[in-house]
Amino acid sequence: VQVRNDFLRDQKADTFHHLGLSTKMKHFNETFSDLKYVCFSGSQGRVYNMADRLLNELNISKPIGFQLANICKNTDRYVMYKVGPVLCVNHGIGISSSSVVLNEIIKVLYYSNATDVSMFRIGTSGGIGISAGTVVITSVAVDGLLRPFLEVPILGELVKIPSSLSVSQNEKLLKCGDPSDDFQIIPGKTMCSWDFYEGQARLDGARCEFNMEKKQAFLKKAYDDGVRNVEMESLTFATMCCQAGISASVICVTLLNRFETDQITVSEDCLREWAHRPMTVVIRHIRSQLCKRE
Ligand SMILES: O=P(O)(O)O[C@@H]1C[C@H](O)[C@@H](CO)O1
Numbered sequence: 001v002q003v004r005n006d007f008l009r010d011q012k013a014d015t016f017h018h019l020g021l022s023t024k025m026k027h028f029n030e031t032f033s034d035l036k037y038v039c040f041s042g043s044q045g046r047v048y049n050m051a052d053r054l055l056n057e058l059n060i061s062k063p064i065g066f067q068l069a070n071i072c073k074n075t076d077r078y079v080m081y082k083v084g085p086v087l088c089v090n091h092g093i094g095i096s097s098s099s100v101v102l103n104e105i106i107k108v109l110y111y112s113n114a115t116d117v118s119m120f121r122i123g124t125s126g127g128i129g130i131s132a133g134t135v136v137i138t139s140v141a142v143d144g145l146l147r148p149f150l151e152v153p154i155l156g157e158l159v160k161i162p163s164s165l166s167v168s169q170n171e172k173l174l175k176c177g178d179p180s181d182d183f184q185i186i187p188g189k190t191m192c193s194w195d196f197y198e199g200q201a202r203l204d205g206a207r208c209e210f211n212m213e214k215k216q217a218f219l220k221k222a223y224d225d226g227v228r229n230v231e232m233e234s235l236t237f238a239t240m241c242c243q244a245g246i247s248a249s250v251i252c253v254t255l256l257n258r259f260e261t262d263q264i265t266v267s268e269d270c271l272r273e274w275a276h277r278p279m280t281v282v283i284r285h286i287r288s289q290l291c292k293r294e
């Protein structure tokens with residue numbers, strides 16, 4: 001895991017403010033040095049569910065009575081669970097929140113000399129022209145102007161940061177479907193917006209300065225450009241992981257077809273079941289990779 005910051009080499013200790021951790025903590029290196037996979041989701045609950053599933057579905061030995069412990073217990077910003085070589089962390093909503101946690105996690109991996117690490121964003125999204133419940137594996141993350149890079153103001157200037165996701169990891173994930181699955185796994189571009197409402201061409205925000213015709217025309221333009229879903233973090237992953245030399249994939253279930261509706265009205269049970277779909281795909285992948293490592 002690489003960091004693009006020479007200042008870190010001279011730093012004696014580092015505090016990860018949003019994780020409630022520090023390199024000075026006892027057992028810091030041992031806790032993270034064996035990590036091979038980091039799984040992110042937006043919410044704390046889904047991260048716990050993922051960790052719980054990994055605990056039950058990977059063949060990891062655990063003492064009787066073992067319970068998942070939140071490594072970030074010194075803060076209420078994020079939660080983090082470790083299951084063997086897999087770390088599960090939540091990233092909150094959007095580019096800002098996910099950028100903060102990715103900066104800190106990449107540094108944690110760098111200081112603890114973790115090698116050969118893969119990262120996954122396991123999330124939800126709005127589908128474009130595909131049935132709700134479909135799992136989309138992001139081929140390219142694009143911004144709200146459909147450009148494959150992140151443009152951010154740094155020191156008063158706009159800087160373009162290149163993005164890329166792992167082609168080979170994505171190919172493996174695409175093969176993780178099972179004939180018994182009642183959902184499809186497809187590749188597609190993902191639009192990463194700065195906002196859930198106007199930024200995703202929604203007509204139901206507190207502010208909307210366009211009409212249905214313009215909304216549909218934009219979604220059609222995105223669809224024709226290969227975009228199949230919209231969410232709010234894929235570009236952060238595709239830029240930060242690419243620059244850290246980490247294989248990254250973004251796997252999201254779609255909760256609605258944005259050509260048809262803006263509101264997410266499926267039942268809570270259905271949402272819960274759909275949220276497990278991208279987890280299932282990633283767990284199958286990790287399981288097969290761990291078998292190959294043995
Ligand atoms: O991983 P999740 O499902 O939390 O991410 C999507 C994108 C935004 O963070 C959020 C908007 O509802 O859901």
Ligand SMILES: O=c1cc[nH]c(=O)[nH]1
Binds near residue numbers: 124127196230231255
């Ligand atoms: O429409 C949606 C659904 C989930 N997440 C998003 O960012 N957009």
